[in-house]
Amino acid sequence: MIIFDNISNYQICVDLDNTLIFTDDANNQAYLYAINEFLPNIQFDYDGRITESIILNNLNQFPKYILSSIIELKQKCFSNFINLTYINYHLLEKLNVMKTSSVLYLTSCGKKSRVERVLIHHGLHDLFSDIICNEKKFEIIVNKTQDINKILVFDDDKIQLDMAHVAGIKKENLFLVRKENIYGFEKIYD
Structure with missing residues (x-):
């Protein structure tokens, strides 16, 4: 060694x-915040680190512009959760x-x-x-x-x-x- x-x-x-x-807690909280902003009536449960590909695959029933907006908002609001x-x-x-x-x-x-x-x-x-x-x-x-x-x-x-x-x-x-x-x-x- x-x-x-x-x-x-x-x-x-x-x-x-x-x-x-x-960084998982901050990352996931930022994604959950963004999902709730654009899809307030769904419950998004995922065990593990939420990523862009997880959003695109697990929410593929929604229009691409909604998914892109979620990803963009997550990037913008991540700093709000950086203390995690x-x-x-x-x-x-x-x-x-x-x-x-x-x-x-x-x-x-x-x-x-x-x-x-x-x-x-x-x-x-x-x-x-x-x-x-x-x-x-x-x-x-x-x-x-x-x-x-x-x-x-x-x-x-x-x-x-x-x-x-x-x-x-x-x-x-x-x-x-x-x-x-x-x-x-x-x-x-x-």
Whole structure:
């Protein structure tokens, strides 16, 4: 296992949502608010993180303009619920150690404006050398680095970690972050 305080010259990729900062409550409350504004007579129940694709799939009986309006309002009103987000302090502690000798990237599939708002809210905007909000985030990092063996990825989504591996990042450098794990993250491949 990698000793995190003894690494240097690594490229560290950190996801935002439910990895560095737990955002599900704020995200879901913003979506529920937006749904209620446009569809006040329906009860929307979903167990898990509500996403744009969940809205489009689970409410597909409603006109597209209504669904687009819900998604747009969610993006606008997210800041009203930002106080429901909270930091993964265990991971943040490790990142603060690693940033002295490595480059930290915030890598997310989220909208960059929302990602930046959350980082600013928690005073973490200056923690990262770059913020990459793109579905091809791992390919971008692989293309930026000279040594693909010195990339670490922290994410709460195994599918995203699988995508990092497909992009060329070694399995032993992928860490699954779990809210319920007392240590904050674990290796998923041994």
